[in-house]
């Protein structure tokens with residue numbers, strides 16, 4: 363016997379009952395809300411050729427520089443586990459010629475993402491996202507619809523104290539002007555920025571605005587605001603978006619520091635934060651990416667999307683709401699060989715009608731079977747023995763309040779339906 367102890371990888375977790383029921387609730391709510399806005403599910407592979415991600419997310423981003431799970435497959439091809447969903451969906455959109463379908467094309471996805479980050483509360487190496495992408499509409503009306511859809515989804519889940527941060531980071535026409543202004547602003551303060559931000563200063567100075575290091579936050583006080591440098595087109599787009607958000611009753615704050623950690627965004631960006639999480643307080647984030655489909659070899663196609671981090675939403679729900687977890691409707695306790703056979707048939711019949719039914723082990727005493735029913739929190743227990751087999755009438759007991767009675771074995775399903 364080997365004494366090796368097997369453990370899940372650092373930053374990767376098993377998700378078990380009862381938590382899994384909260385996961386299912388989140389997924390079901392999202393599916394329902396997304397469907398009501400006409401978004402349809404797509405499933406793309408969890409691995410892609412590495413350049414699908416490097417090209418789109420950007421060579422000089424944290425994700426590509428340090429966080430990707432990249433390896434050579436047996437054919438010496440560089441493969442990466444997806445660190446996010448948008449790049450894969452865009453690759454699929456172009457590869458499958460979905461741009462030939464009438465716009466807008468609206469999709470959602472869910473599944474695991476992989477980033478080699480330092481695991482901590484709210485930050486995992488395998489984490490799940492639920493995301494949406496809408497192709498072919500330049501906005502800003504659809505931007506507002508997408509943000510409102512996210513709001514509905516989070517509200518449906520009962521999440522409170524969430525804040526919608528919105529921003530516009532401009533387009534290839536106006537962003538270079540702003541970039542120059544930032545470079546000027548930080549030029550005199552490089553020694554006060556962290557090493558990462560010194561690098562960002564050369565590669566992508568906007569990203570300095572996103573840095574969480576205290577001295578960088580201090581140094582960037584008074585930095586020029588991107589919203590002051592938007593071109594006419596971006597300014598109109600942004601102000602219309604804000605008015606549509608007001609129309610739809612989405613409360614938001616304009617946060618000009620919110621530039622997002624991926625290179626592909628243009629114009630609208632947004633992030634939803636919660637007051638009830640620690641340092642990792644972003645529960646969802648997204649934005650417009652009008653150039654990405656073209657980058658992938660498709661026709662020029664405006665697009666917008668977001669992704670929600672499921673673990674962080676689960677964390678909030680676990681702390682805020684009480685949860686009604688599923689439990690067996692019926693436990694059949696059987697005494698004797700014949701009753702044991704009948705209990706199997708009864709259970710099967712009830713299960714085909716959709717009830718969760720557990721069958722006691724007739725080799726054990728009635729008392730021990732009742733204990734198991736209790737442990738499972740079964741709603742009802744039905745007891746069957748030789749006498750019940752003869753008379754066709756069973757004793758039932760409701761465990762919560764010990765209410766009890768007798769019923770014909772052919773009426774159990776009606777009884778359960780009436781009482782549900």
Ligand code: ATP
Nearest residue numbers: 479484485486489623644645646647669670671674
């Ligand atoms: P953060 O600022 O928290 O690192 P991000 O900007 O890297 O987030 P996105 O790439 O926009 O995140 O992903 C969208 C959402 O996915 C985030 O708002 C967050 O809820 C979730 N998320 C991102 N990285 C992780 C992770 N390592 N573990 C758990 N959830 C994550």
Ligand code: MG
Nearest residue numbers: 424477479623
């Ligand atoms: Mg991150």
